[in-house]
Amino acid sequence: MRAPSRLLTCLLLCSASAFAQTTAPGLWAIQNKMGGNPELDKAMAEMQKQLAAMPPAQRKQMEAMMGQNGMSVGAGGAVTVKVCITPEMAARSELPSQTEGDCTSTIISRTGNTLKSKFACKNPPTTGEGTYTFSGDKAFATKMVMQTVRNGKPETMTMEGQGKWLSADCGAIKPIQPPKQ
Template sequence: MKTPSVPMALIALAAIAAPPAVAQPGKLQPGLWEQTMTMKSASGQMESQMAQMQQQLASMPPEQRKMVEEMMAKQGMAMGSAGRNTTVKMCISPEQAERGDVPQQEGDCKQEVVERSGSTLRFRFACKGNPPTSGEGEYNMASPTSYSGRTTVLTQVQGKPEKMEMTHTGRWLGADCGTIKPRVSAR
């Protein structure tokens, strides 16, 4: 399956879009979370590549498709049927929830909380890598088991600068994370 930079872009987006634990008075519930992200790029290239990847996945022999889907599932990811949606499952440990950390996937990303006000958290991030990615966003916690937010991502697609707008919603699935491990918090 040849899809330049799309699988890595999805992993990078999952890493930066992990839900934050919001400081007192509200905190996210520890356990398994599901986040659904919708992405819109300025050029439309990302959506086109994701639709192409979805088509390639659908045309694979069943055993090969299962292998790719299992690989994505091990990283807590699944692609939505519309091609623009990505669903990510992640685990928030009790310690992360208590500290109010902003969990993220292991990697070379720095994430900084800019402001916490009531149930709103504003942040910015920068990830090294190929391509480098940066941006900023905001999460609004509706309850300890639900949040929504938006993120602006600056990256490159096929060597050209790209700006993406993401919206995301998160919901708590339960206390047991199963085989999904908590993400390492930025320090």
């Protein structure tokens, strides 16, 4: 079974890095569903098919391995990543940022409970914008549109997701260290 692509991981964590509004510290689950890319949809469906076809012991081992990294794949290819927000990060409105792919994220505007941001990654070259709508300090919904180039052809993808606070204790999930300035 192939692991989720670096692009998917980048997009999930780039979305996590932008939702700094007023956020409760602790363990968060960020779930995203990609769309607009038939090749990615096919790869996610194949991954789910392979996981379902595994013997129960092997499937349990694979799910445990993904879980140790705070990741799971749900129905319809929705990917959930758990992230840890430290009290210091929450106090500074700083959230985990992507350390792979040489990504930057910028907040464009904050109005009421809505935040708009944009991001750019160099590896793979990807840009996008997203809108985050907060429901207090323990939940948000997001919609993103991203552009990338794959095999020399431009692609546009969408991502819809949600984040929810799980607990004040991050357990085994370690905070992602911000990139060095």
